[in-house]
Amino acid sequence: MFCRISGNKSRGKVIAKTVHSDMLWRCEYLILGMLLLAELTQLGEAVTANQQRRNRRLRSDNGTKRLTGTKNQTGIRSNRRQGTARKLSAKRVNQNKKAATSSKIQSRIVGGTSTTISTTPYIVQLRRGSNLCSGSLITEQWVLTAAHCVKGYSASDFTVRGGTTTLDGSDGVTRSVSSIHVAPKFTSKKMNMDAALLKLNQSLTGTNIGTISMGNYRPKAGSRVRIAGWGVTKEGSTTASKTLQTAQIRVVRQQKCRKDYRGQATITKYMLCARAAGKDSCSGDSGGPVTRNNTLLGIVSFGYGCARAGYPGVYTAVVAIRQWATNIMANN
Ligand code: ARG
Numbered sequence: 356m357f358c359r360i361s362g363n364k365s366r367g368k369v370i371a372k373t374v375h376s377d378m379l380w381r382c383e384y385l386i387l388g389m390l391l392l393a394e395l396t397q398l399g400e401a402v403t404a405n406q407q408r409r410n411r412r413l414r415s416d417n418g419t420k421r422l423t424g425t426k427n428q429t430g431i432r433s434n435r436r437q438g439t440a441r442k443l444s445a446k447r448v449n450q451n452k453k454a455a456t457s458s459k460i461q462s463r464i465v466g467g468t469s470t471t472i473s474t475t476p477y478i479v480q481l482r483r484g485s486n487l488c489s490g491s492l493i494t495e496q497w498v499l500t501a502a503h504c505v506k507g508y509s510a511s512d513f514t515v516r517g518g519t520t521t522l523d524g525s526d527g528v529t530r531s532v533s534s535i536h537v538a539p540k541f542t543s544k545k546m547n548m549d550a551a552l553l554k555l556n557q558s559l560t561g562t563n564i565g566t567i568s569m570g571n572y573r574p575k576a577g578s579r580v581r582i583a584g585w586g587v588t589k590e591g592s593t594t595a596s597k598t599l600q601t602a603q604i605r606v607v608r609q610q611k612c613r614k615d616y617r618g619q620a621t622i623t624k625y626m627l628c629a630r631a632a633g634k635d636s637c638s639g640d641s642g643g644p645v646t647r648n649n650t651l652l653g654i655v656s657f658g659y660g661c662a663r664a665g666y667p668g669v670y671t672a673v674v675a676i677r678q679w680a681t682n683i684m685a686n687n
Contacts (some may be wrong), residue, residue, distance in 0.1 A: 365520065464584055466634035467602030467664040472520040472527075475583045475599065476565035477651075478644055480516040480524060481553070483508060487595060489584050489643030491651050492566045495558035497684050498532075499569070500642035501654050502541040502551040504686050510535050513556060515572065518564040522585045522597050528564060530555040536683045538676055540625070546669075547658040548625045550676040569677045570650040573627065576608035580629055580647045582655065582668070586639030590661035595639045604631040607667045615665055620657070625675045627653050631666035637661035645670045 481488040490500035510532040519527030540548035583601040613627035645653025653670030
């Protein structure tokens with residue numbers, strides 16, 4: 356249209372208006388422009404590809420990748436949605452941080468130790484097909500978990516299992532879910548307020564099954580908290596732990612965590628960060644408990660990779676969702 360071949364004038368008002376008659380575009384310019392455009396597009400694609408690589412990495416760190424297993428190890432994966440992962444990783448990544456620690460192989464949660472359900476009687480497995488999350492029993496009929504584990508699914512998709520040390524759950528007690536209540540501010544893009552309550556079809560009681568109460572305080576920076584779960588024992592691993600793992604980590608100052616995640620995630624008051632060298636929660640641990648003195652202070656939510664230096668695990672601050680949770684349980 357803008358290319359004037361062998362001196363023919365363009366016709367039509369629009370073109371006549373847009374292009375000054377004495378400086379009509381010439382084919383050469385157009386071709387040059389197109390070449391430039393092609394070059395730029397290629398550049399753009401390279402950048403996108405790069406971002407996608409990063410996204411994949413973060414996503415798998417957070418459990419979207421399918422975890423497969425043998426007969427004994429149920430194949431599991433967490434329910435982490437892609438939205439946040441994309442958001443988290445599409446942004447600038449500090450290269451120094453990226454180089455960090457995941458190569459240190461640890462045999463538990465990541466860097467934890469084996470434990471039995473009797474030490475953590477309030478933890479339950481939350482299964483949806485081959486997907487795994489955890490939760491905590493707040494009352495005999497209510498489980499607190501991460502919203503990202505359940506949002507978008509229906510109650511009948513899930514099975515809750517308590518009183519089990521093992522991943523296969525043969526020693527446990529199973530319940531189904533009758534209703535799901537996702538925290539009002541939760542979005543999988545920002546992972547803010549990552550909490551959900553599940554009402555069980557009937558009370559979950561039995562050997563090594565107990566409840567835990569929600570803490571009414573935010574643990575101080577530096578204080579020790581405990582995490583537990585059947586998630587993978589190494590970043591990038593696809594096999595869940597056959598037995599319950601636990602690790603002790605320390606609360607990170609909110610300001611510090613904000614800086615750590617700057618450009619990747621916004622750390623809000625609904626979040627709580629905690630870490631320890633070589634220890635972290637990982638894929639499959641989501642929804643599980645962060646405790647101190649048998650009080651529930653956090654819910655496993657997300658992280659950049661697992662146990663990477665400079666990237667603490669991010670947990671839902673129970674103190675911030677407590678009022679919401681109390682109301683839901685009272686009215687349902
Ligand atoms: N979102 C993960 C899950 O679905 C939990 C990730 C926790 N990551 C971490 N580095 N603390 O199981």
